[in-house]
Amino acid sequence: MMSDSPSNPAPKVPRGLLIVMTGASGVGKGTLREQWLKDQDVFYSTSWTTREPREGEVNGREYVFVTPEEFLTKASQNGFLEHAQFVGNHYGTPIEPIEAALERGQDVVLEIEVEGAMQVKERMGEEAVLVFIMPPSLTELRRRLTGRATETPDRIEKRLTRATDEIREAHRFRYVVVNDDLDRAVREMRAVQQAERAAQKRREDWTPEDYAATEAVQRVHSRNLSAAELEKVVSS
Numbered sequence: 635m636m637s638d639s640p641s642n643p644a645p646k647v648p649r650g651l652l653i654v655m656t657g658a659s660g661v662g663k664g665t666l667r668e669q670w671l672k673d674q675d676v677f678y679s680t681s682w683t684t685r686e687p688r689e690g691e692v693n694g695r696e697y698v699f700v701t702p703e704e705f706l707t708k709a710s711q712n713g714f715l716e717h718a719q720f721v722g723n724h725y726g727t728p729i730e731p732i733e734a735a736l737e738r739g740q741d742v743v744l745e746i747e748v749e750g751a752m753q754v755k756e757r758m759g760e761e762a763v764l765v766f767i768m769p770p771s772l773t774e775l776r777r778r779l780t781g782r783a784t785e786t787p788d789r790i791e792k793r794l795t796r797a798t799d800e801i802r803e804a805h806r807f808r809y810v811v812v813n814d815d816l817d818r819a820v821r822e823m824r825a826v827q828q829a830e831r832a833a834q835k836r837r838e839d840w841t842p843e844d845y846a847a848t849e850a851v852q853r854v855h856s857r858n859l860s861a862a863e864l865e866k867v868v869s870s
């Protein structure tokens with residue numbers, strides 16, 4: 635009979651995946667994440683921010699809303715995995731819950747802007763699965779930001795200016811998923827997750843779904859992306 639003695643410890647659970655969704659404000663990261671994760675038990679990291687809550691946002695749900703002083707104190711105590719400024723406010727990912735979730739084998743999802751995503755890449759290396767969410771065009775991004783009606787015209791312009799720089803960085807991330815057709819983009823996020831899990835397993839343990847996902851993600855690998863294609867998005 636199996637025992638729990640130290641000479642025969644319980645098998646270690648594989649670490650969860652750390653999946654980072656990044657991309658311009660208004661591209662649809664939140665919408666895509668909700669669809670993708672709706673029937674999964676992943677750990678979604680709630681960020682800290684110094685921006686004002688929007689109507690309907692709840693402290694501790696969309697964000698932990700804090701003062702600049704509170705934010706900077708936590709930053710000085712190395713309490714963030716990454717943090718960045720975005721259009722005049724601070725945003726950061728609290729570090730502790732993430733390591734705990736990964737350790738217990740739970741996948742972790744971050745939804746953050748590009749500078750923070752680069753910091754995660756530096757700090758976590760290959761372990762971080764970075765996915766850039768691309769708009770079909772800048773015109774469509776403007777339409778989405780305007781349609782969401784959460785920002786003043788001035789703040790929309792600032793986000794679009796930042797978006798141009800962010801889109802030009804897309805090739806630095808492992809995958810690029812274009813959010814034109816939402817259902818297809820959701821399928822691609824599922825394939826990324828499945829393929830990355832498969833990559834942690836031995837080949838002889840792969841299921842047909844692991845093979846299919848690994849093939850599907852070749853199409854969303856950032857190495858397929860040329861600089862000319864990125865320029866086309868920002869100028870259209």
Ligand SMILES: Nc1nc2c(ncn2[C@@H]2O[C@H](COP(=O)(O)OP(=O)(O)O)[C@@H](O)[C@H]2O)c(=O)[nH]1
Binds near residue numbers: 658659660726750
């Ligand atoms: N670096 C970093 N960016 C974050 C974090 N949380 C949210 N963001 C990003 O900050 C940007 C602005 O967020 P927000 O003001 O909520 O606007 P929205 O994403 O357009 O709804 C978005 O690109 C978010 O993805 C975080 O913890 N760290």
Ligand SMILES: Nc1ncnc2c1ncn2[C@@H]1O[C@H](COP(=O)(O)OP(=O)(O)O)[C@@H](O)[C@H]1O
Binds near residue numbers: 658661665
């Ligand atoms: N594939 C899509 N096609 C059309 N509209 C979309 C799509 N994805 C998201 N949207 C819309 O775009 C707006 C911005 O989406 P949101 O998820 O808030 O973006 P983000 O979290 O990246 O700031 C929302 O009004 C959302 O309904």
